[in-house]
Amino acid sequence: MTTAEILLEDFDMEMAMTRRILAAVPEDRPDYKPHEKSMPLGRLAVHVATLPRLGINVLTSSGLDLATATWPTLTFASTEQLLTDFDTLSSQARTALANSSDADLEHIWRFTVGDRVLSANTRSCTFRHMFFSHMIHHRAQLGVYLRLNNLPVPGVYGPSADEPFTP
Amino acid sequence: MSESHTFSAFLAPELESEIAITRRILAAVPDGHNDFKPHDKSMTLARLAAHVAELPSFASVTLTNPNFDLAAPNSYKPHVFETSAQNLAAFDSLAADAIATVNATSDEKFGEPWSLVYGDYEIFKGTRHSAFRAMAMSHLVHHRAQLGVYLRLLGVPVPKTYGPSADEQ
Numbered sequence: 001m002t003t004a005e006i007l008l009e010d011f012d013m014e015m016a017m018t019r020r021i022l023a024a025v026p027e028d029r030p031d032y033k034p035h036e037k038s039m040p041l042g043r044l045a046v047h048v049a050t051l052p053r054l055g056i057n058v059l060t061s062s063g064l065d066l067a068t069a070t071w072p073t074l075t076f077a078s079t080e081q082l083l084t085d086f087d088t089l090s091s092q093a094r095t096a097l098a099n100s101s102d103a104d105l106e107h108i109w110r111f112t113v114g115d116r117v118l119s120a121n122t123r124s125c126t127f128r129h130m131f132f133s134h135m136i137h138h139r140a141q142l143g144v145y146l147r148l149n150n151l152p153v154p155g156v157y158g159p160s161a162d163e164p165f166t167p
Numbered sequence: 168m169s170e171s172h173t174f175s176a177f178l179a180p181e182l183e184s185e186i187a188i189t190r191r192i193l194a195a196v197p198d199g200h201n202d203f204k205p206h207d208k209s210m211t212l213a214r215l216a217a218h219v220a221e222l223p224s225f226a227s228v229t230l231t232n233p234n235f236d237l238a239a240p241n242s243y244k245p246h247v248f249e250t251s252a253q254n255l256a257a258f259d260s261l262a263a264d265a266i267a268t269v270n271a272t273s274d275e276k277f278g279e280p281w282s283l284v285y286g287d288y289e290i291f292k293g294t295r296h297s298a299f300r301a302m303a304m305s306h307l308v309h310h311r312a313q314l315g316v317y318l319r320l321l322g323v324p325v326p327k328t329y330g331p332s333a334d335e336q
Contacts, residue, residue, distance in 0.1 A: 001173070001274075001278075003177070006173075006174065006177060006296070009293075009294065009296055009297045009300065010297050010300040010301055010305065013297075013301065014301075014305065034205070034316065034319070034320060035319045035320055037319060037333035037334075038316075038319060038333075124177070125180065125181065128181055129181070129184065129329065130329065133185070133304075133305070133308050133329065134329040134330075136305050136308045136309055136312070137308050137309075137311075137312040137328055137329055138312070139309070139312075140308070140309040140310070140311075140312035140313050141312050141313070141315070141316055143313070144205065144209075144313055144316045147205070147206045147208060147209060148205055148206055150206075153208075156309060157301060157302065157305070157306040157309060161208035161209075162208070165285070165290075
């Protein structure tokens, strides 16, 4: 099995789960936050929807320097926009991954701020850490935000209180 | 013929990294708030912290058990949170077992079919690798993130995970 095939094994399942959570994001309270120090709901949702862009970046660039990189701002427009952006980016991420050879994925991808090195690991490892697991992390936070707003929470790895397990 | 270990060589460092992040979050769980829940429908802090601590045991469930039948008697005995220190000790032991299990698993075994069932009802079917990914690793990341929100709501400083938190740059 190639490294790309290994990484693709749970790609579609996780992206489908993320899409269900994004589709449940309400439009009328992008400024909601559960705590003063927390990210607002709209920003968190856009962050989740656009994290595949980081996956694409890892797969198609040699590294990212935060001192010079420009990155789109995380401004919430609508739930439809979230889903459109997510669908486009996740499809591009999937293609970029499928097109990556083992040698491509062994490439050491550098994440820096000017001279300071934040990480320098293989693309495969960085793809999982900076994009995939990072997305799962923020998606879970988004689920808690939905719960705290009394919105139904889609079940992810198992049942949720709103989608109980019924054999 | 010697066994090849492409999968475990690939997965073990990532598992170790996730375990290190998880350990810091579990160590930050305070005693004395076991019944805290952010919403009526949410898990309590004690249950959620215990669940995060027990999730590494899904490594051996997905990589060594033939399948997992939730309808079987005693199929799942939840780990019970008593104190943060006791919970962390349980996690350490299960996490060490999980790393050992991953390292001992051959590529051939990672490719075997595995399913999560409730009697005749199939909940998940895939390779052991995809089951391990979903049920042990990504599932851990998922509940650990929820635990981070609980810490935030309790006014406990939140350790950083994939990037800085408001309390750790």
